[in-house]
Amino acid sequence: MFGIPWHRLPTPLALLKLVGFRKELRQKNLHDTSQLPDRDKLPHPQPSPDGRHLVARTADGSFNDPLHPEMGMVGTRLGRNVPLTKVKVDHKNLLNPNPRVISQRLMTRDEFIPATSLNILAAAWIQFQNHDWFAHGDNRPDKKIVIPLAEDDTWPQEHRPLAIKESLVDESRPQAEKSEPPTFINKVTHWWDGSQIYGSHLEQVDQLRSHIDGKLTIGDDGLLPVDPAIGIDRTGFNDNWWIGLSLLHTLFVREHNTICDRLKQQYPEWQDDDLFDHARLINAALMAKIHTVEWTPGILAHPALQLAMSANWWGLLGQHVKRIWGRVSEDETLSGIIGSPTDHHTAPYYMTEEFVTVYRLHPLIPDEFEFYSHKNGQLRRRGDFFEVGGKRARGVVEEIGLADLFYSLGIAHPGAITLHNYPKALQKLIRDNGETFDLAAVDILRDRERGVPRYNDFREIIGRGRVKSFEEITSNQVWAQELREVYNNDINSVDLVVGMFAEDLPEGFGFSDTAFRVFILMASRRLKSDRFFTKDYRAEIYTLFGLDWIDNNGMLTVLQRHFPTLAPALFGVNNAFAPWRRVGVAGY
Secondary structure, eight states: OTTSOGGGSOHHHHHHHHHHHHHHHHHHSOBOOTTSSOGGGSOOOOOOTTSGGGTSOOTTOTTSSTTSTTTTOTTSBOBBSSOGGGOOOOGGGTTSSOHHHHIIIIIBOSSOOBOTTOOHHHHHHHHHHHHHHOOOOSOOSSOEEEEOOOTTOOOOGGGOSEEEEOOOOOTTSTTGGGOSSOOOBOSSOSSSSOHHHHOSSHHHHHHHBOOSTTOBOOOTTSSOOEETTTTEEOSSOOSSOBHHHHHHHHHHHHHHHHHHHHHHHHOTTOOHHHHHHHHHHHHHHHHHHHIIIIIHHHHBOOHHHHHHHHHHHHOTTHHHHHHHHOOSOSOHHHHOSTTSOOOOTTSOOOOBHHHHHHTOOGGGSOSEEEEEOTTTOOEEEEEEHHHHBGGGHHHHHHHHOHHHHHHHHHHSOOBOSSTTOBOHHHHTEEOTTSOEEOHHHHHHHHHHHTTOOOHHHHHHHTTSOOOSSHHHHOSOHHHHHHHHHHTTTOGGGOOHHHHHHHSOOOTTBSSOHHHHHHHHHHHHHHHHTOTTTTTTOSHHHHOHHHHHHHHHOOHHHHHHHHOGGGHHHHTTOSOTTSOOOOSSOTTO
């Protein structure tokens, strides 16, 4: 057993290793930034006069923990998975090696490498979820970092210099720009509360609600309203928009409204706020369940992970036992995190900067799209990522239609998360405001700017141990040599994102074992720290109808409820994030 990687062990032993990893990470890799000066300048929420904050999710995420009502609310600091003494910005080496060179030499997609076990909805889903968890806000227009360009660099003359706006500083800190460790503010709630469709501010939530029967506003055509100022769907978080996000935001706004209809049938005396609050709780929990027991096992298709993620929700005794007998133990291993006692472990609950880093999964995005009819499989048209992104996305949605778009993304593969598979469209990303930048270079720069340790230091901090050679990172000899050349033979200067993309993957994994260590910790933490998934996951808060709705539904049932004509494409499909059945094609 010693010396054998956990993922090569028999499944029972692999599960034991995973439990051990999580226990150790909970003890060593949760670090609190909220206690740094000046904490008195951070938000101080006030309870609602009617006590609604005790039984429903608040707009800004406050009062999830009634004893520490500011925990996880919008406007608080992102935490850390590494000790604060290790969080330092190396200003002298902020551009060393050059992020643009790393992008060109190590990231560029010469040929699309597909992730054949997934569909593009899996790529859209993780961005949809990320928007619920963290956002650094708009960057600083007054300060920019200029990335030097080589003489033979192909970066367009009209967009030179390649200047990247600095991250917003945490203005609650004294002399924030010089403070160590650097801290940053989360502009959305830290909780798994559906804020990407509901918003993270009371005014925003009110604007998105119809204020009739608890529902969110949606057009008679079944599409979200358009924000006329930017030409993009109006929703809780619509930054970095493309058709994949439009589909999922629309789908779960529809799901919210359907839940409201069913609740009104069950509780005809309820008012608008009662219906809205309960529908949000149910809808957010359903999204969390889909992510836990469908998306994650889809992208991490290892037998031990299949069991572990199901156990996170149901416990090792399984769904059948829990639904019949309820919790047989307070222990999360046997009966799952859902409904167990709340526990923040060694630090207050906040999303972390390192969690942001491990979810830089941009290679999932393809450069080219093909749109087919879900009725007969006929090709309708093609488009590139630029055509389906930003304010252009709405026109594509209206032209192609939601059902055909879901089908088209459901039958196509995303990219594999590796080196040399970064979307070219994102290496020259043109935003609607005209801003143009290389997102691969930005990914590297942001981690350095925010004090995320480089790959080897990070491995050591999370208990994986350091590597001594580039060949220990990857068995691909060409990649190892490229890493050696780009990083000037300095193994300790390899950036975290680059190292994770280069790693050999465990069997069935869609991303690296290093990224997975943070995932083990934070995936369960998002549930275990949230009282609405733990002590308040009960009928008195959700209603018995709500708990049954969550138990009985998943991504497949949601899709078929709102788009019943997709049924032939979903026939025999067990996971909505795996490739769907093609229609109108011989042999399928």
